[in-house]
Amino acid sequence: MGPSHPPDGSTDADGVTGGDAGDVHGPDPDGIDLRTFREVVRNAGHSIYWTDTGGTIEYVNDAFVEQTGYSAEEAVGSNANxxxxxxxxxxxxxxxxxxxxxxxxxxxxxxxxRRDGERYVAKQTISPIANGDGKIVRFVAVNEDVTELRASRERAERERDRFEQLLDAVPVPLVLSEFSGGDPIVEQTNRAFRERFGFDPGRLIGSSLDEFIVDEDDTARAGEINERIRRGKRVHREVVRRTASGERRTFLLVATHLSGDDGDEALGAYLDITDRKRAEEELRRKNRQLEEFAEVVSHDLRNPLNAATGHLEMIDAPEDDPHLASVANAHERMADLIENILSLAKRGQGIDETEPIELDAFVVDCWDAIATGDLRLRNEASGTVRADPARFRQLLGNLFRNSVEHGSTSSRSQAGGDVEHGATGSRAKPDDGDDDGATTVTVGDLPGGFYVEDDGPGIPEEAREDVFDSGHTTAETGTGFGLAIVREIVEAHGWSVAVTDGAAGGARFEFTGVDRE
Incomplete structure (x- = not known):
């Protein structure tokens, strides 16, 4: 209980000089049977002992002996120290x-x-006892062993500290809340949440989260989110929330119900996507401006081009006149450039609607729509893909033109470098199995996609990283936009494209991530 003696100035108790105070018999002035009192104390579950005012132990009960390891004979007469x-x-x-x-x-x-040197934690209450004159004559100490309880509490505190450290290590704002009457009451937040929202934790903890960060106009939607979480549904949606400064920012909220014995709890993560949303809106605005500009430019270019083409057709000259053929080729190249400008103006635009397309028939239809020169088509495609028909047609058309230029302007022994081509030859012949030197274009299936390859000269490995760049071409008649447009269409669909060698050494374009049925 204390040191071997009390601080200077204290005095010993009157009338008690040691021994077993429990041996006092007879009724007290209030009629209490001291023997009964002694039995109650002796059999109490908690350790009880009392001392004189100098700290010398005068009495111990059985629980004291069990708790400390000291016998009654060893304890009585010794100092509580x-x-x-x-x-x-x-x-x-x-x-x-x-x-x-x-x-x-x-x-x-x-x-x-304890007597054996083992330490233990006691929840102790020491009460002073006074005699009839009001003078303190002894002290009674009641002790409850709370060693395990304290150890459990310390373990819980360590786990809580560890949990806080883990939360603070997460760079995404997190808040742990418990539902009360439908409101999410804040239990804990991490550092990222406090820094992003700016609220004083002292005000936030124990209060309704929605009262701090939800605008009045969003109360109903926030209530619907809370109800979904309480039903055990995982929430993943964009929300607008208010910070301490009054700023309204856009967050991606991911909230999960926590099941267990700790109550109706939920953990919410608020990923701030405000800057990304603003950047996306700015990009959409600039894309709209670019598309409008391209529409105006292409319209202004088409009018004189159509006039020039019409006048060319009215010229009475031999069909094999090389000058007229050169002018006609220039007109065709200008028309291709106008179409490519319009396509690139839609860079980054997503696909609004897709539909199932029968790949076999669609490939043939696209092939027939292009003047493909002295080439053959081997169509091994099957099944269906989900795509935007117009843009998928443009993708295949550009790839076929790419192969046309290989077949119509390059020999098989030539090193491939021409990656942008325009078709100027005759319609393609079907693949009848005869090897007459004509280039063959093959369209076939891949797991989760399809491929388009030819048996032309191919594309050098060092050039494959550049083939999809706008303006990249080594062909005299190429615009340099065809494969760049292919890449934009692939990205708009959410697909992937890779360039590799074909089975016969030509160029092979593999498309994966495609929704096949």
Whole structure:
């Protein structure tokens, strides 16, 4: 309980000089049977002992013996300091003695030591006892062993600290809340949440989260989200929430119900996507401007081009006139450039609607619509794909033109470098199996996609990283936009494209991530 003697100035109790105080018999002035009192104390579940005002132990009960390991004979007559563990300093015991000598009850946790040296934690209450003259004559100490309880509490505190550290290590704003009457009451937030939203944790903890961050106009939607979470549904949606400064920002909210014995809890993650949303809107605005500009330019270019083409057709000249053929080729190249400008103006635009397309028939239809020169088509495609028909047609058309240019302007022994081509030859012949030197274009299936390849000269490995760049071409008649447009269409569909060698050494374009049926 305390040191071997009380602070200077204290006196011993009158009328008690040691021994077993429990041996006092007879009724007290209030009629209480002291023997009965002794039996109650002796059989109490908590350790009980009392001392004189100098700290000498006068009585111990059976629970004391069990708790401390000291027998009654060893304890009685000894000073209560036999229980000291050395954990507490002198000031601790001075404050304890100051309290009980002033007539006040001292209560708190104290680390004591058993007879065998093992330490234990006791929840102790020391009460001063006064005689009829009001003078303090002894102190009664009641001790409850709370070692395991304290160990459990410390483990819980360590786990809580560890949990807080883990939360703070996450760069995404997180909030742990418990539902009360439908409102999410904040239990804990991490550092990222406090920094992003700016609210004082002292105000936020224990309060409704929605009252702080939800605008009045969004109350109904927030209530619907809360109800979904309470039903165990995982929430993943964009929300607008208010910060402490009043700024309204857009977040991607991912909230999950936490099942367990700790109540109706939920963990919410608020990923700030405000800047991304603003950037997307700015990009859409610029794309609209670019598309409008391209429409105006192409319209202004088509009018004189159509006039020039019409006048060319009215010229009475031999069909094999090389000058007229050169002019006609120039007109065709200008028309291709106008179409490519319009396609590139739609760069980055997503696909609004797709539909199932029978790949076999669609490939043949696209092939027939293109003047393919002296080439053959081997169509091994089957099944269906989901795509935007118009843009998928443009993708296949550009790839076929790419192969046309290989077949119509390059020999098989030539190193491939021409990656942008325009068709100027005759319609393609079907693949009849005869090897007459004509280039063959093959369209076939892949797991999760399809491929288009030819048996022409191919594309050098060092050039494959550049083939999809706008303006990249080594062909005299190429615009440099065809494969760039292919890439844009692929990205708009969410597909992937890779360039590799064909089975016969030509160019092979593999498309994956395609929705096949």
């Amino acid at each position: 036999i229980l000291q563990s050395g954990v507490h300093d002198g000031q601790f015991y001075e404050r304890l003695w100051d309290t009980i000598l002033s007539g006040e009850v001292w209560s708190g946790e104290i680390v004591n030591e």
